[in-house]
Amino acid sequence: MTSGGNEFRQKGELVMENGLEGGVIYALSAWLRDKIMATGLARIQLDLAPDRDLSRIVSDLSRPKGSRSLATHLKRRVGIEGVKAALLRECVPKEDFSDPAILGAAMKALPIQLVSPRPLEEAISTAGGVAFSGLDDRLMIRDLPGVFCAGEMLDWEAPTGGYLLTACFASGHTAGVGAVEWFQTIFGM
Ligand SMILES: Cc1cc2nc3c(=O)[nH]c(=O)nc-3n(C[C@H](O)[C@H](O)[C@H](O)COP(=O)(O)OP(=O)(O)OC[C@H]3O[C@@H](n4cnc5c(N)ncnc54)[C@H](O)[C@@H]3O)c2cc1C
Numbered sequence: 635m636t637s638g639g640n641e642f643r644q645k646g647e648l649v650m651e652n653g654l655e656g657g658v659i660y661a662l663s664a665w666l667r668d669k670i671m672a673t674g675l676a677r678i679q680l681d682l683a684p685d686r687d688l689s690r691i692v693s694d695l696s697r698p699k700g701s702r703s704l705a706t707h708l709k710r711r712v713g714i715e716g717v718k719a720a721l722l723r724e725c726v727p728k729e730d731f732s733d734p735a736i737l738g739a740a741m742k743a744l745p746i747q748l749v750s751p752r753p754l755e756e757a758i759s760t761a762g763g764v765a766f767s768g769l770d771d772r773l774m775i776r777d778l779p780g781v782f783c784a785g786e787m788l789d790w791e792a793p794t795g796g797y798l799l800t801a802c803f804a805s806g807h808t809a810g811v812g813a814v815e816w817f818q819t820i821f822g823m
Contacts, residue, residue, distance in 0.1 A: 645684055650717050653752055664761065664791045667751050679743040682718045688742050695734035704731060714741065721746075759798050763789040772812025773805060780816065782809035 642665065646657035659666070662678075669676040683691060694711040708714040714722060722737075725744050730736040754760065764783045768776055773788075775781045785802035817823065 648680070650721070652756075654746075654748070663751070666748055667761070670748060670750060674749070676748040678746050678748060680721070680746055682714060682722065682741045682744055683712060686712065688738055691738040691741055692734045695738055712738075712741065760786055761789070761791055763787050765789045770812075772816065773809040774812055774816060780813075780820075782813050782816075784809040 642662055644658050644661045646661070648654060648658045649656040666676045666678070686694075691712050695707075697711060699707045702710070705715070705719060708719055708722075721744060722740065725746070726737065726740045730740070751757075764775065764787055766789065769783060769788075770776055773783050775783065784805040788805060790801075
């Protein structure tokens with residue numbers, strides 16, 4: 635995947651449902667969010683066949699289709715079917731499907747415009763929260779002694795993809811131990 639002038643490349647799983655999600659997009663989500671907030675739009679390019687180079691795709695697409703439908707030709711020759719085929723149809727003009735060079739180039743760098751993150755109610759994780767500079771080592775708020783923060787309360791760009799729960803447990807443990815120590819100190823227990 636590449637993103638506009640700044641080029642990031644990320645290979646991995648991409649899920650399409652109400653938008654894009656999955657490991658590929660999670661890795662870039664902070665950058666994409668900031669870009670959308672700044673300019674109203676983030677442009678990315680999807681490589682629908684990351685394990686095939688362009689020349690091979692063009693050559694495979696150029697082979698005679700025979701009596702097969704275009705859908706079967708794409709599936710058999712270059713492994714494009716399902717959501718990938720639907721995306722290609724959405725983004726490439728119908729007349730360009732007969733040009734292997736244009737179709738192949740689109741498969742390797744399909745332009746997608748992202749216009750907004752999904753709403754907060756659907757968020758798997760959030761950015762923003764209490765800054766680490768406002769916390770001590772026990773994760774207690776310096777200006778609110780006795781109040782401890784953990785998990786999504788913390789301001790960190792959580793690396794979505796399995797690490798959130800680990801970080802929530804770890805920061806929860808730190809805050810919990812810190813709270814016990816603090817109360818023992820305050821109440822002399
Ligand atoms: C659909 C989905 C899938 C996810 N998949 C993964 C995954 O595969 N791997 C992974 O690592 N992470 C995953 N996450 C993220 C992970 O679940 C969260 O980061 C984590 O649960 C956050 O824990 P937390 O304790 O910080 O917050 P929460 O789990 O949100 O806990 C906050 C609690 O505070 C309560 N609360 C809120 N306001 C008040 C109040 N005023 N008074 C009292 N209680 C209140 C809430 O009811 C809630 O129980 C997923 C999240 C979602 C939504």
